[in-house]
Amino acid sequence: MPQNSVLSRAARALLLVSLSLGFLNACGDNGPSESPSLSAEERQQLEQRIAALEADVTRLQAQVAQQQQDQGRTEQENTALAAQVETLRTQLAEARELLDSQDWDGVLVRLDEARGEVERLKALLQTTEGRLSLVAALRFGDAPFALDQPFTTARGDTVQFSELRYWLTNVKLRKQDGTTVALAHSYHLMDVMKAQDVEGTASPTVLPARRREQVDVAAVPAGTYTGIEFSVGVDPAYNDDMSRQAGELHVLTNMASISWMWFTSYIFTKTKGQYVTADGGAAPFAWETGTNADYRTVSQTFAAPVTVHSQKQLTVRLRADVAALFSTLSPRTTPTINASDAASRSTLSNAFQSMFSLEAVENPDR
């Protein structure tokens, strides 16, 4: 294979040389051997232009490879892009060869071609998918959120967490005309948790300790967007049918427990820990939501429209304030929220919906 490409490259170079000879001859002018000699400075300029284009190509190649990894494209598209980059490299290699053979005009022709090719490739990559990072940084009021650390709620309770998990799903970007673009495979399990045994498996199957506050979406259709939407919970189509697979949805994550199974439901949110009782002792609280009625959608509008394409990525930074869950609910009066308590589930689901606020939108070049 490498031998092959060397051969073909050499052959192509030969062909190009003869073509440019023909071109120069057709102009009734002198061939390469008779071309005027370039000053050292001019030669250096040409070399710099080649080097600059080579750097461009290297960047594009990295981008193509990145997109390949992100699986935002079909195999075929990837192959076509890779071939295009390869052609560019060949053109630049030829330019260097021509530079060595002092065929200045040939070099200029190659460079023009390569520049056109680079622009086309950039444009192509621009119209295709970009990336989104959605960060939902957990806080408790002004403090960073952490397990096993006491926090005081607005209602005066002292709480300490052992686990906080929720499904963040169906991320959509809003366009200027108000329509939304749904991102694929958008089912993400967000959590701050310690290692725990997987229910529905015998030990030693363990879910590792984890802190997940960020969702990275590779295949974001290029476009200009004015806001973002996502949901807390699993939509009915997937919640009602556990044989359906999408994104990170999985039964064996302790987010679809057996007692809920009678309801055919994922657990949408889990908030667990301890609170300080009236007599100064500690008692556990465990709050869960998870019927179709508990599904909530969050919508945020950006301060200014942002552009997403393969060379411009989007980072949306949200603040997820866990204190919001305790503004109307108290573990003292409601230590347990589960399937059988529809009213508290509804209040808690509303609180999850309201805990997100927009902190920053970053839209850097890649």
Add this chain to the structure above:
Amino acid sequence: MSRGSGSLVLGLLWIACGGSPGGAPPDAPEQPPALVLPVGFSSLPAPEDNPLTPEGVALGRWLFHSPRLSGNGQVSCASCHAQAHAFSVPEALTTRGVSGRPLVRHAPTLINLAWAEGLFWDGGARNLESLSLAPLTHPDEMGQSNLAAMLEDLAQDASVARQFEAAFGDGPPTLGHLLRALAQYQRTLVSARSRYDAWRRGEPGALLTAHERRGLDLVRTRCTPCHDGELFTDNAFHNNGLDARFGEGEDESRGRGRVTLREEDTGRYKTPTLRNVAVSAPYMHDGRFATLEDTLRHYRQGVVPSPTLDTALLREGEAAGIALNDAEASAVLAFLHTLTDATFLSDATFGPPPMSEDADGPWSRAGPDFAGIRRLPVARPRP
């Protein structure tokens, strides 16, 4: 969930599987046999993303009968859903699960589930795809505490893995595919070949006696709106007066209310079909009645008032219940026996897949000939 557009006329499937190598026996009928559906139904509904395929149904049939899915390797779905009992069990609260502890409810029949809406006695499961997870993992049913290892075990068996691939494409067995195959098989459990059905279709020689027809008329007037239509269920939830008091919260005895958490659903249970009811004793969600006679006695004089008792059982100036004199009760009973579908109860294509001769797999390579694919002359239905 959208249903209907994914539905499929099984005759087509038969052509598909009959065409597989070594599929049809040499004396197979020329005509592809059509699946017999209840009068008025023309296709088997299935979710769009889990249409019935011969391979999927065959895999589901094997899984349904396989004790390998259970925690102790000894209990299959069929342990508690036995074909001879219309896929139920003859004891009230069965102890056939891995723990040997009695369950809280009677294992219901599995009949015409393709048209069922809520599943379980309280409708807690919304579809067959999700439902299997409950018996699989319940410590008193199949007690499978390690689903991942169960899948691994299935993947290790080359013939099982091959059957999964045949049904769902390349890749190792997944939980989703297992659930889908089980659902596909269960949707083929159609009962529509009872004496009543033959008579209903106007098949030559198919008769109901005058006594039985009187019983049918009574069922159509006194047992509606609940045991209604050709499926003999309205797929809805009613309180038919079994108890005066019910549990609270998530207690099983709260019935439908346990799922919806609404007061008005307290004590409501799903109307079971009356098809094959003569072989599916004992009766009601807890199997409290041993015989059909006991059941009729309940409706005639045992109905207990409660706030959610169904209005169909209320009577002006009289105790709640259904008016049936002895002769009428006897006619109803006679009619209920015409709903026994002997073919459904014995059809080998619903049963455990035969062991294959070659060491190639646990099921016959002769191809799945599932689900009552028998061509019956379809005469004009009686009005």
